[in-house]
Amino acid sequence: MIMPRILLADDNEEMLDTLERIFAFYDFEVLKAVNGKEAIEIANKNNPDIILLDGMMPVMDGFEACKILKSKKKTKDIPIVFLTANYTLEKHRITGLELGADDYLLKPFNSKELVARSKAILKRNELLRKLKSENENLTHKNEEMEQEIRSLVDRSKTTGLNELIDHLTGLYSYPFFEKRLKEEYERAVRHSLPLSMVMVHIHNLSKINDKFGYQTGNYIIIKLANNLITKTRVSDILARSENNRFYVLLPQTDEHGAYLEAERIRITLSDTDYLSKEFMDDARINRRKGGELNKIEVNLGVATYMPDPEADDKNTEADLLNNTTAALKRSILMGRNKTYVYQSEQ
Template sequence: MQKTPILLIDDQKENVLTLESLLANPDLHIVRAESGDEALSRILEYPFALILIDVQMPGMEKYEIAEQLRSRSQSSSVPLLFITAARLDREHMFKGYELGVVDYIFKPLEPQILTRKVTLFLELHRQRQQLSEKTRELDAKILELEVLYKEFEERNAELERLSSLDGLTGLFNRRYFDDNLVKEWKQAVRNNTELSLLIVDIDYFKNYNDYYGHLAGDDCLRKVAQSLYEALMRPSDIIARYGGEEFTAILPNTGSGGAARVARRMMESVAQLAIEHQASPVADTVTVSIGAASSFSDGKLSATSLLGRADKALYEAKKNGRNCFRMTAAKA
């Protein structure tokens, strides 16, 4: 166990020896200083629990010693005890208290009074140390909790992100699309702006699966999904897998003209993949049909109505031979 250091500031060796004998304790490490200057150097060497000062010392006046010790960061919070041979008047005692002296011990020394007072301040020192250690432990725990909370938030955000993605294609899933269609619709109503929606269907995909197998079908879905994503024109555009071989795209601040351009880009992008489709009646490569709807709403329509119009347009595209797109425009 580490000994607790205390500082005795006295220029009379016999006084120091007397104090050392009275304070003899295997748990204490008593350090001597014969002058104020020496005391100021000692505080740089030890984390003292208590400082006892003989006020009759020459050289540096007793109050100046206390003031100097209080001004140093190493000893600013260390209790100071004055040892004096005479009873001080109230003025001098209060001056000492103002400078940080916590108590006075009068000569001739009463061993019990001395040891009881010193023991009291040493116990306070131990309690401060324990409190400081507990505070450090608490700070470490708080820091650990902050790190864990940050990791939790990051993992939660990642789980949230993964929960919004389609596992096969990596696009957003149906739930994400449904939530964001409502959000974008409300935003369009608030800002009085246009909103367009595309529904994309891979032509005769069931035939493709039957002819090439489901593994090839999954690979086809991934490639088409990527090409549709790359055909989008702005970061704010959203594309999702709606289900099976259908995909949907939300185009904020986009009218019918912009929606038509995106639809053409999608068809061209899929065509450039040149995925063989011998089971398709419309082409020897994979193609898509697209239904598009655009709405400039004042709040009288709904997101559901826009989706219904896009679905109706897709039906018209399929009815007209597939491998094409059809547009319906709605105005409130």
């Protein structure tokens, strides 16, 4: 069995030695760096399977190192975990996730949890690599499928049925999303893989439509959909329903990973300025009044199917959808701009 290779970056030598002993005990090949700049150099030279970064380091901090690593073709797919002090500002942890980090843990940490999370991320990446390899072997079939999809899209445009694609955003239509949900759920059960769903509710759209017209509301919906695309993975499945509820299906993603992705989405959607100066000028919207609705307020619900070989699981994809809906309702009760993860006892 090939030993997984981990790169540890921390300016505290005692902490670095502790981490090295922990991961060496669990049969990791360990590489070490004392700052972000050195971590980038080692990553480029040695191609680690996973990188553990301290946020605050001299010469170059972990956040800048993460940004550079995620921007380079050779290192962008290497998973990164931030290990931060328990007094680190919340905005620092959020920054790490926005830069593309896969997870974060606080110091002092539980060594078993740290190793378990690292192994879970490695397993997920290995599964994604296998899927990518399988997809490459089916290139010809994929081309035929793409042609069929293009034909369906063209047909939906001419007939107005929009059976496959949502005409406004380019995301999947809700009826087609239901079909993909059933397929992914059956695959998750068959291969004992986790499957998560995120549901996004937008609060301000009706107010914007009433005040500025549907042209402005549609502009915001399109911009919001583009934000969703940029903040999700290629393997994720995105859709919009007619009531402007957005859905994100996350294959091979456990509850913790789904929560992190939902938070990335929430932060991006709520922080974006939706009505640009140019748009307000073109639409003849008073900038002072437009500025009042420049931000949107969102709520997100999250639910996960986790395989349990010992349980007699009779749940279906409908249960995952219902659980996500229940989580969204609980999120809305908590107040605006909240994310809630479904709990089975609720």
